[in-house]
Amino acid sequence: MSLDQVLARIDADLDQSLDRLFALLRIPSISTDPAYKDDCRTAADWLVEDLASMGFEAGARETPGHPMVIGHGGEGGKHLLFYGHYDVQPVDPLNLWKREPFDPALEETPTGKVIRARGACDDKGQLMTFVEACRAWVAVNGKLPGRITMFFEGEEESGSPSLVPFMKENADELSAADVALICDTSMYDPETPAITTQLRGLLGEELTITGPDKDLHSGSYGGAAMNPIRVLSRIIASLHDEDGRVTVPGFYDGVEELTDELRAQWDALGFDADSFLGEVGLSVPAGESGRSALEMLWARPTCEVNGITGGYTGDGFKTVLPSKASAKISFRLVGQQDPLAIRESFRKMVEDMLPADCSVEWHGHGASPASVMSTDDPAYEAARQALSDEWPNEAAFIGAGGSIPIAGYFKSILGLDSMLIGFGRDDDAIHSPNEKYHLASFHKGIRSWARILAALDT
Amino acid sequence: MSLDQVLARIDADLDQSLDRLFALLRIPSISTDPAYKDDCRTAADWLVEDLASMGFEAGARETPGHPMVIGHGGEGGKHLLFYGHYDVQPVDPLNLWKREPFDPALEETPTGKVIRARGACDDKGQLMTFVEACRAWVAVNGKLPGRITMFFEGEEESGSPSLVPFMKENADELSAADVALICDTSMYDPETPAITTQLRGLLGEELTITGPDKDLHSGSYGGAAMNPIRVLSRIIASLHDEDGRVTVPGFYDGVEELTDELRAQWDALGFDADSFLGEVGLSVPAGESGRSALEMLWARPTCEVNGITGGYTGDGFKTVLPSKASAKISFRLVGQQDPLAIRESFRKMVEDMLPADCSVEWHGHGASPASVMSTDDPAYEAARQALSDEWPNEAAFIGAGGSIPIAGYFKSILGLDSMLIGFGRDDDAIHSPNEKYHLASFHKGIRSWARILAALDT
Numbered sequence: 001m002s003l004d005q006v007l008a009r010i011d012a013d014l015d016q017s018l019d020r021l022f023a024l025l026r027i028p029s030i031s032t033d034p035a036y037k038d039d040c041r042t043a044a045d046w047l048v049e050d051l052a053s054m055g056f057e058a059g060a061r062e063t064p065g066h067p068m069v070i071g072h073g074g075e076g077g078k079h080l081l082f083y084g085h086y087d088v089q090p091v092d093p094l095n096l097w098k099r100e101p102f103d104p105a106l107e108e109t110p111t112g113k114v115i116r117a118r119g120a121c122d123d124k125g126q127l128m129t130f131v132e133a134c135r136a137w138v139a140v141n142g143k144l145p146g147r148i149t150m151f152f153e154g155e156e157e158s159g160s161p162s163l164v165p166f167m168k169e170n171a172d173e174l175s176a177a178d179v180a181l182i183c184d185t186s187m188y189d190p191e192t193p194a195i196t197t198q199l200r201g202l203l204g205e206e207l208t209i210t211g212p213d214k215d216l217h218s219g220s221y222g223g224a225a226m227n228p229i230r231v232l233s234r235i236i237a238s239l240h241d242e243d244g245r246v247t248v249p250g251f252y253d254g255v256e257e258l259t260d261e262l263r264a265q266w267d268a269l270g271f272d273a274d275s276f277l278g279e280v281g282l283s284v285p286a287g288e289s290g291r292s293a294l295e296m297l298w299a300r301p302t303c304e305v306n307g308i309t310g311g312y313t314g315d316g317f318k319t320v321l322p323s324k325a326s327a328k329i330s331f332r333l334v335g336q337q338d339p340l341a342i343r344e345s346f347r348k349m350v351e352d353m354l355p356a357d358c359s360v361e362w363h364g365h366g367a368s369p370a371s372v373m374s375t376d377d378p379a380y381e382a383a384r385q386a387l388s389d390e391w392p393n394e395a396a397f398i399g400a401g402g403s404i405p406i407a408g409y410f411k412s413i414l415g416l417d418s419m420l421i422g423f424g425r426d427d428d429a430i431h432s433p434n435e436k437y438h439l440a441s442f443h444k445g446i447r448s449w450a451r452i453l454a455a456l457d458t
Numbered sequence: 459m460s461l462d463q464v465l466a467r468i469d470a471d472l473d474q475s476l477d478r479l480f481a482l483l484r485i486p487s488i489s490t491d492p493a494y495k496d497d498c499r500t501a502a503d504w505l506v507e508d509l510a511s512m513g514f515e516a517g518a519r520e521t522p523g524h525p526m527v528i529g530h531g532g533e534g535g536k537h538l539l540f541y542g543h544y545d546v547q548p549v550d551p552l553n554l555w556k557r558e559p560f561d562p563a564l565e566e567t568p569t570g571k572v573i574r575a576r577g578a579c580d581d582k583g584q585l586m587t588f589v590e591a592c593r594a595w596v597a598v599n600g601k602l603p604g605r606i607t608m609f610f611e612g613e614e615e616s617g618s619p620s621l622v623p624f625m626k627e628n629a630d631e632l633s634a635a636d637v638a639l640i641c642d643t644s645m646y647d648p649e650t651p652a653i654t655t656q657l658r659g660l661l662g663e664e665l666t667i668t669g670p671d672k673d674l675h676s677g678s679y680g681g682a683a684m685n686p687i688r689v690l691s692r693i694i695a696s697l698h699d700e701d702g703r704v705t706v707p708g709f710y711d712g713v714e715e716l717t718d719e720l721r722a723q724w725d726a727l728g729f730d731a732d733s734f735l736g737e738v739g740l741s742v743p744a745g746e747s748g749r750s751a752l753e754m755l756w757a758r759p760t761c762e763v764n765g766i767t768g769g770y771t772g773d774g775f776k777t778v779l780p781s782k783a784s785a786k787i788s789f790r791l792v793g794q795q796d797p798l799a800i801r802e803s804f805r806k807m808v809e810d811m812l813p814a815d816c817s818v819e820w821h822g823h824g825a826s827p828a829s830v831m832s833t834d835d836p837a838y839e840a841a842r843q844a845l846s847d848e849w850p851n852e853a854a855f856i857g858a859g860g861s862i863p864i865a866g867y868f869k870s871i872l873g874l875d876s877m878l879i880g881f882g883r884d885d886d887a888i889h890s891p892n893e894k895y896h897l898a899s900f901h902k903g904i905r906s907w908a909r910i911l912a913a914l915d916t
Binding site for chain 2: 200202204206211212213214216217218219220221222223224225226227229230232233234236237238239240273276277280281282283284285286287288293296297300301302304305306307308309310311312313316317318319320321322325327328330332355356357365366400401402403
């Protein structure tokens with residue numbers, strides 16, 4: 001086993017790697033649109049054949065939706081479970097694309113060569129970095145470095161309806177792995193690779209306040225009738241105190257402070273809050289006082305109003321005193337916060353605030369806890385070192401403000417910790433027109449996985 | 459001049475009065491729908507001809523929209539300006555009507571005979587009560603009791619775009635009157651006639667709060683980026699104090715307490731707040747503590763949120779952190795409150811509350827002061843006595859929570875006080891399917907005007 005030979009093979013084979021990626025990118029596997037159902041199947045079959053060509057025992061597994069692709073290969077050593085998804089987002093508005101979304105091409109840009117196509121980054125390009133690393137490894141060494149199970153989903157962009165049932169039905173097969181690898185995230189910046197070790201959870205709540213049992217005329221009733229928009233506004237206004245802390249009783253139970261080590265790593269990243277906020281027209285971090293912007297984003301829980309509506313919202317003016325007002329409110333959760341306990345406490349708090357004649361209806365929208373990986377497993381540090389060897393800057397353990405449900409499912413259903421390692425950039429325009437993936441992300445991504453395979457195998 | 463003879467003539471002529479009203483009701487003069495433009499003209503011409511037939515010098519006056527009908531008649535005595543409108547609301551949803559909306563008929567109901575048709579009450583039936591009273595007067599006495607100017611509008615149900623310009627252009631002609639009579643309101647209850655002597659004014663404001671300059675993902679930005687829904691909610695929540703008083707600085711400048719006389723009259727009405735609120739699913743008056751529900755509705759100013767919107771408001775959930783949130787807020791005004799001063803103070807209050815990185819855009823939606831008639835003119839008391847003579851209960855001077863702009867224009871443009879006297883009932887379903895006008899409203903309405911004409915002439 002020689003890592004240098006594998007890396008040399010990757011460099012030499014880059015054009016062929018690109019050809020294969022382009023072949024996959026040409027398949028319009030838009031999972032949410034029934035018109036592309038056959039294309040999703042074609043993409044799954046393409047992957048099965050590609051995995052089989054390098055010795056994987058691979059198959060497309062049926063689900064009520066699009067198939068899962070499972071491939072087992074190698075023996076001995078560490079057993080890795082690798083996850084990616086072969087489906088892509090829709091392409092509309094098509095008129096904003098500078099070229100056909102499913103006609104991939106290399107393109108020169110001021111920041112270097114990029115692969116332009118729907119799915120170039122999310123997630124076909126990312127997924128293929130790992131596949132190509134395995135191919136080079138097999139080409140040089142005649143076999144994989146250890147056991148590897150490939151797990152490719154075809155419904156990630158359409159809510160993953162089959163994912164949890166499939167994982168539960170196949171838990172024995174999938175949970176045999178030692179650790180999960182997920183390639184669907186970004187680097188910290190173009191020169192700094194990262195392993196995402198904490199993801200915020202998400203509790204979604206929708207509430208509708210009813211006052212009068214019908215819409216009223218504000219002239220005839222204004223002053224004497226309770227206005228549910230006023231009640232809802234008072235509730236929302238009470239959800240944060242003057243220091244920006246969330247006021248739901250017990251909300252901070254299970255929230256943990258950063259370890260000194262992680263805080264030092266994050267400080268070393270030199271996060272530029274001014275620039276981060278400046279890009280969206282803001283200047284002042286709006287969260288809890290005394291916390292850094294990066295802490296607010298990665299390590300602190302939040303309460304956001306994602307939508308509000310009530311009364312007349314069209315053009316002009318209508319003097320209605322509405323019967324109902326509603327809001328969608330979400331909480332991003334960290335550490336050991338219990339989403340169900342917070343839901344209960346939030347609902348009680350709101351119900352206690354309701355004035356006479358008002359009632360509330362609830363609609364829950366998911367409740368997932370934060371994912372916090374224990375980096376005690378030496379595999380994390382080994383992978384971090386391997387990434388650092390490939391890229392200009394040392395790799396960092398970072399957090400992510402959003403939720404990646406698959407990491408939570410790997411933990412809760414399969415008992416596996418996940419390493420989220422990806423090579424995307426923030427400006428890759430995933431989910432938008434003109435999606436791209438830097439050629440450097442693809443090439444050095446393949447090399448990064450080869451280094452990680454070497455590091456984890458030892 | 460014999461009032462008894464006039465009343466007898468009205469009774470004897472009722473069937474013919476109904477025939478004339480039905481002829482007018484058959485004309486579908488829906489002013490807001492261009493398809494009925496010719497019908498509006500037909501209704502105006504019908505009225506011109508009817509006025510001319512009893513000696514008025516009448517004509518349809520052109521406007522950029524539907525014509526105004528002006529008729530001058532009589533000489534000497536008090537000069538009255540009577541206002542009504544010949545246009546009607548649209549009829550949709552047509553399937554909820556129990557008969558054709560423009561095929562009027564008398565119908566027996568548990569509360570007595572009613573005239574069923576679009577416009578039966580609003581405002582053709584009401585308008586014709588005055589016309590028929592004049593007709594009977596002329597038939598008996600050979601002439602009107604004094605000078606009368608008729609002023610019928612054809613755009614009341616479509617925002618009255620031509621009204622103010624027309625009044626300004628014809629101010630000399632119209633302002634020669636001593637007092638204005640408006641027949642477009644309801645009785646206090648089916649047995650208690652009323653003269654509406656105070657109407658609340660209306661200030662409409664629309665504000666849009668902007669935080670980030672684009673919609674953000676609440677995972678990527680939540681915690682660090684300011685959420686404009688939260689800011690807007692805090693503003694709305696601050697608009698009332700714990701006693702239900704509006705907190706805009708200077709808001710209560712010009713608000714007057716009820717005179718003892720008016721308070722006694724209102725107390726005597728025996729307003730049933732439990733039943734009024736109970737009909738719309740409420741039980742507790744929601745306004746300023748220490749005020750009666752009737753006072754809240756007729757004599758106290760309010761602040762209502764008529765609409766609010768921000769972020770994602772469709773089905774399901776979207777973890778957006780929105781760029782903008784907006785609300786439509788109206789203030790009902792009483793006494794001498796100055797709408798423009800309140801607008802300025804409200805805007806300053808909001809702007810002072812904005813946190814860093816948030817801005818506000820304003821869109822004003824009208825600003826009209828309250829109309830408070832000085833009932834010192836003996837005509838008010840004379841009319842009240844005349845009404846009391848016709849109906850089971852004594853007539854009351856009442857307030858109205860809504861705004862009737864025409865009364866404000868008569869004061870500001872023509873310098874005229876108005877007497878708002880109408881015979882509608884709260885359940886007449888104006889603006890709704892199956893509009894009706896009680897035969898008693900029509901018949902005793904005509905008789906009421908005859909009595910008022912007699913009372914004002916002396």
